[in-house]
Amino acid sequence: MTDRPDRFVDDAPFDPTASALDLERADLDAPGWVLVWRKFRTHKLGLISGLFIAFSYIMLPFWGFVAPYGPNERNEEYLYASPQKIRLFHEGEFIGPFIYPVTAEANLTTFQWEFVPDTDNPAPLRWFCEGTPYKLAGFIPSDTHLFCPAEGTTVFVWGSDRLGRDVFSRILYGAQLSLTVGLIGILVSFSLGIFFGSIAGYFGGGIDWVINRVIEILRSLPELPLWLALSAAVPSNWGPVAVFFIISIILGILDWPGLARSVRAKFLSLREEEYVRAAEMMGAKPGRVIGRHLLPNFASHLIASATLSIPAMILGETALSFLGLGLRAPAVSWGVMLNDAQNLASIEIYPWTALPMVPIIVVVLAFNFLGDGLRDSLDPYQD
Amino acid sequence: MTPLLTVENLEIGFGREQSVVRDVSFEVPRGETLALVGESGSGKTITCRSVLRILPRSAQVRSGRITFNGRDGVVELSKLTERQMRHVRGDAISMIFQEPMRSLSPLHRIGNQVSEVLWIHRGASEREARRDVLREFERVGFADPERVYRSYPFELSGGMRQRAMIAMAMVAKPDLLIADEPTTALDVTTQAQVLGLIKTLQKDTGMSVILVTHDLGVVANMAEHVVVMHRGRVMEKGDARPILSDPTHPYTQQLFAAAPEIPTVDEPAPEVESNDPILTMRDVNKTYRLRASVAWKPDMLARAVRGVDLALERGKTLAIVGESGSGKTTLAKIALGAEKPDPGGEVLFRPSAGGEPVVVNQMTREERTEFQKNAQMVFQDPYSSLSPRMRVQDALTEPLEIHGIGSGSERRDKAAALIEQVGLKSDMLKRFPHAFSGGQRQRLSIARALMLDPVLLVCDEPTSALDVSVQEQILSLLEEIRDRHKLSYLFISHDLAVVARIADEVAVMRAGIVVEQAPAETLFFDPRHPYTKALIAAQPEPDVNRPIDLATVARGAGAPSDWPEAFRFGEDDFPALTTMSPGHKVRQHV
Numbered sequence: 027m028t029d030r031p032d033r034f035v036d037d038a039p040f041d042p043t044a045s046a047l048d049l050e051r052a053d054l055d056a057p058g059w060v061l062v063w064r065k066f067r068t069h070k071l072g073l074i075s076g077l078f079i080a081f082s083y084i085m086l087p088f089w090g091f092v093a094p095y096g097p098n099e100r101n102e103e104y105l106y107a108s109p110q111k112i113r114l115f116h117e118g119e120f121i122g123p124f125i126y127p128v129t130a131e132a133n134l135t136t137f138q139w140e141f142v143p144d145t146d147n148p149a150p151l152r153w154f155c156e157g158t159p160y161k162l163a164g165f166i167p168s169d170t171h172l173f174c175p176a177e178g179t180t181v182f183v184w185g186s187d188r189l190g191r192d193v194f195s196r197i198l199y200g201a202q203l204s205l206t207v208g209l210i211g212i213l214v215s216f217s218l219g220i221f222f223g224s225i226a227g228y229f230g231g232g233i234d235w236v237i238n239r240v241i242e243i244l245r246s247l248p249e250l251p252l253w254l255a256l257s258a259a260v261p262s263n264w265g266p267v268a269v270f271f272i273i274s275i276i277l278g279i280l281d282w283p284g285l286a287r288s289v290r291a292k293f294l295s296l297r298e299e300e301y302v303r304a305a306e307m308m309g310a311k312p313g314r315v316i317g318r319h320l321l322p323n324f325a326s327h328l329i330a331s332a333t334l335s336i337p338a339m340i341l342g343e344t345a346l347s348f349l350g351l352g353l354r355a356p357a358v359s360w361g362v363m364l365n366d367a368q369n370l371a372s373i374e375i376y377p378w379t380a381l382p383m384v385p386i387i388v389v390v391l392a393f394n395f396l397g398d399g400l401r402d403s404l405d406p407y408q409d
Numbered sequence: 410m411t412p413l414l415t416v417e418n419l420e421i422g423f424g425r426e427q428s429v430v431r432d433v434s435f436e437v438p439r440g441e442t443l444a445l446v447g448e449s450g451s452g453k454t455i456t457c458r459s460v461l462r463i464l465p466r467s468a469q470v471r472s473g474r475i476t477f478n479g480r481d482g483v484v485e486l487s488k489l490t491e492r493q494m495r496h497v498r499g500d501a502i503s504m505i506f507q508e509p510m511r512s513l514s515p516l517h518r519i520g521n522q523v524s525e526v527l528w529i530h531r532g533a534s535e536r537e538a539r540r541d542v543l544r545e546f547e548r549v550g551f552a553d554p555e556r557v558y559r560s561y562p563f564e565l566s567g568g569m570r571q572r573a574m575i576a577m578a579m580v581a582k583p584d585l586l587i588a589d590e591p592t593t594a595l596d597v598t599t600q601a602q603v604l605g606l607i608k609t610l611q612k613d614t615g616m617s618v619i620l621v622t623h624d625l626g627v628v629a630n631m632a633e634h635v636v637v638m639h640r641g642r643v644m645e646k647g648d649a650r651p652i653l654s655d656p657t658h659p660y661t662q663q664l665f666a667a668a669p670e671i672p673t674v675d676e677p678a679p680e681v682e683s684n685d686p687i688l689t690m691r692d693v694n695k696t697y698r699l700r701a702s703v704a705w706k707p708d709m710l711a712r713a714v715r716g717v718d719l720a721l722e723r724g725k726t727l728a729i730v731g732e733s734g735s736g737k738t739t740l741a742k743i744a745l746g747a748e749k750p751d752p753g754g755e756v757l758f759r760p761s762a763g764g765e766p767v768v769v770n771q772m773t774r775e776e777r778t779e780f781q782k783n784a785q786m787v788f789q790d791p792y793s794s795l796s797p798r799m800r801v802q803d804a805l806t807e808p809l810e811i812h813g814i815g816s817g818s819e820r821r822d823k824a825a826a827l828i829e830q831v832g833l834k835s836d837m838l839k840r841f842p843h844a845f846s847g848g849q850r851q852r853l854s855i856a857r858a859l860m861l862d863p864v865l866l867v868c869d870e871p872t873s874a875l876d877v878s879v880q881e882q883i884l885s886l887l888e889e890i891r892d893r894h895k896l897s898y899l900f901i902s903h904d905l906a907v908v909a910r911i912a913d914e915v916a917v918m919r920a921g922i923v924v925e926q927a928p929a930e931t932l933f934f935d936p937r938h939p940y941t942k943a944l945i946a947a948q949p950e951p952d953v954n955r956p957i958d959l960a961t962v963a964r965g966a967g968a969p970s971d972w973p974e975a976f977r978f979g980e981d982d983f984p985a986l987t988t989m990s991p992g993h994k995v996r997q998h999v
Contacts, residue, residue: 033647055844300794308808309781322798
């Protein structure tokens, strides 16, 4: 403290020139995606969901290896077989994973097939065994499975359906179509949405007016009947793959207006930013302004809204297939499987036929959590 | 007498990081004003908010004691429960915020928002509250309290909204008013009036005031005591008069040196000769069409700029000064060809001395490309003028890339050279703009504007978003660059004191019209127009012996229809510019 009686003066050394060249926020000195990642990392639910989704997609080509049966492999002896438990202990003794073989017996009072386990003869599972041939990743022929039942027995982890097909294996195979239909749909919807949204938002005026009216017309159409009409128009003699593509494109075509609107709104606010005006003053052409300045600055928003619309696509496919208008057998998807569970009576007696709902719920929730997490970490420049 | 508020050894921090407020102590005596002075990041706002305990969620008060000796006896504010605290807020201690735009709810009528204070703290009936509120409205200077009571915030101007905020803070007759930069967002004439109002109210009610500000001029006009803060610590504190007349701490001295002042001029400057104008605006008008309030009524016309004739001499600086809404930014856009003037107007640009002029409002595509190389702009907000996703280097080389000038390595060399010229280091090229402070970013955007070697630079309030000391540095940089590159500036500002040091000629605008135009010295030596006089009088200066002359401000700051007879103008007819002396033109009836 100094000797002035009328005031307090700080006596720590003070260097007036010190701060001119310092970085004020060295912590923000990184590309945008690094900052987003740093913030996203702290969002536990989103992070776990993201890992789960990444795992699901990475495994898609390899489900054939994990599934003990092929997607359309029938076991005529075991229609509507109830789920079999994989056990580890037989009569108090550890003997590794095994099942009790079941035999079907007709119950003459209820007129149902009953599956009676033979608890005296445990049948251990075989590992890396030969089974139904399948194609790994769609093109490498293979017949090795992770596990198979012992000779002469079955392993229906989640039961079998009305044709005696293994529900567990079908759910794994179904993931291949159900999860990818969303991606293709999103691709279509994003290309359309970004294209129309950005020209409407950037140029404004007449183009904006026309695009907005088209969006309003598209949004005023009742969605479900339109889906139905469009998919009913798909020729019934087309193969399952062609139908799959058409379905995902239909989902995409109907989904873009919402996205175009949010792109347009974001453009309208971003183009008031001074860096955009600066680029225009420098003589940048519209394509450059959109590509170099506007899109990079809301790419993260786009990714977040993509993650939030994929579940809608998955649900859309499920709904269509459930109604019998989407994918058709022999293609396997979760919606096609649920088509079998339309009958209330059969759900009551064979509840495991409705099991494909579980992966749908889990995947849709995971996508929503991931999208929420991304959205929360989008603006890394805030404090 | 015990002080009203005592803050002892306050320490506040965020998360696990170092404290942003360290060892701050001060006292607020009864009936007097204490000013917390500092730049952005100095911790002054956090300090004053900690009194009311309205800190951001992640902030923690690490130590310290805040004692309030108000109407209910001595209480330690930091120990009260949240429930007891609610009784203090808005009642014994109230607060005015910086943004009058955002501190009133847009959905409720002003009267209801202000009455709410009385309903909550006094349990007043609607009728009593209304009576008190109307009386308060009258005191803060509303001509028609009834109308204000019924209006929504968007119907009022910024100054009026701030008055309503003050009424809201005052209606419960607090012991202590905390004003957090109450006038920073306002025009200088409105600022003078609002400051005057706070002072009058204080005299009437005997309350104490904590005034948070970055402007030493405001301090000199308002405060009895000063606390100067820098990076969370108190640099100097004591009575205002001795500190302002003889600052001791180097930081206070630095603030003083940087504070903009209206210069005292002994004689008028000679006329700026017009031999080689680089930019000429002739009869420029700009009318915007606004959608009428009802669909079936004809559109309304908003006249942003009316009858402007200006010429910018090569190598000189022409400043356009006016409050928000005076049309100065529209004029800048017209000068750069971003907007077209109404038919009949003309903007001529001569890239080289004696060369053929380009008509800016009728350029072909090739002419526009050429023009963009010659005329560039520096923007107001350093935080939004650089794209957050681009490295500094990409932002700087972009103009060259657009115009296809030079190879990649030439562009990078040029960027490196310019970044050194604006006072930064070339190793900053690889960084992202968000790491930089406001002043550094403004330097970057100046460097970007210089990349194309322009001859004309339009500066749109380049310093108004910056702290005073940084503002000083940026102005020096602009001057240096002008002389080195032989640039001409069209300088837009709302602040006469900023313009005073950089401009050769000044045009004062009001309601889209140039009301007075003169060389800078002449204007300060002999201001003629009441509005110019008001602008000069309203400028707060860090000199305790030169208080704001509110009478002069009031004469010139009103609507043009309230000006003295000789200067008055209405919606459509306005007097012509009259030459008073060579180069000095005033819009008045002769």
